[in-house]
Amino acid sequence: MAVTDRDAAPRYGKALFEAAQDQQALSAVSAQLAQVNAVIEATPELMPALASNNLTQTDKTTLMGLLTQDAGDLVKHLVQILMANGRILGLPAVIQDFSDRFDEATGHVDATVTTAVPLTEAQAQAMNQALAKQLKAKTVGITTVVDPSVIGGVKVQSSDLVIDGTVKTRLSKLRQQLLTN
Numbered sequence: 007m008a009v010t011d012r013d014a015a016p017r018y019g020k021a022l023f024e025a026a027q028d029q030q031a032l033s034a035v036s037a038q039l040a041q042v043n044a045v046i047e048a049t050p051e052l053m054p055a056l057a058s059n060n061l062t063q064t065d066k067t068t069l070m071g072l073l074t075q076d077a078g079d080l081v082k083h084l085v086q087i088l089m090a091n092g093r094i095l096g097l098p099a100v101i102q103d104f105s106d107r108f109d110e111a112t113g114h115v116d117a118t119v120t121t122a123v124p125l126t127e128a129q130a131q132a133m134n135q136a137l138a139k140q141l142k143a144k145t146v147g148i149t150t151v152v153d154p155s156v157i158g159g160v161k162v163q164s165s166d167l168v169i170d171g172t173v174k175t176r177l178s179k180l181r182q183q184l185l186t187n
Contacts, residue, residue: 011096018096019103022084023111031080036108038077039101042085045073046098056094113144117164120151120172137162140169 026035046052056066070089074082088094117137130148137146141164157173
């Protein structure tokens with residue numbers, strides 16, 4: 007069975023992470039990969055163009071140069087290796103793998119907090135501290151979502167963890183209990 011780009015991504019992500027760690031450049035490489043990922047997301051036709059047989063090698067090299075123009079040698083070499091090995095479409099998955107490894111190494115966790123009304127700055131800070139303690143993380147990146155249908159309370163999602171203390175969920179559970187009894 008052939009190895010897909012997504013299957014190969016952890017190998018490349020791990021190799022890049024270890025090389026960046028050896029050079030004490032984890033934060034720099036992480037920031038550079040975030041920039042590359044932003045370009046990929048802003049230009050959806052870029053990755054298919056790089057993988058296409060319709061462009062000349064010179065055109066592909068020019069595109070890769072534009073993609074990595076602000077990146078350091080490690081990121082530039084990664085893109086070149088992926089291109090040479092026919093795995094350029096796996097670049098977003100490699101970036102995600104590196105990001106996951108970086109977050110784990112730095113104790114960073116991302117969480118989505120859903121509330122019925124916007125959180126004040128003080129509430130957001132208190133939520134950040136509470137989540138850091140609950141999730142045993144050094145830092146927590148919170149994305150807030152306002153959804154009036156939750157009525158009240160808070161729903162927190164982080165990776166595979168969901169903490170749902172919303173009024174909507176409580177009412178739904180109560181309705182289920184009433185209907186089953």
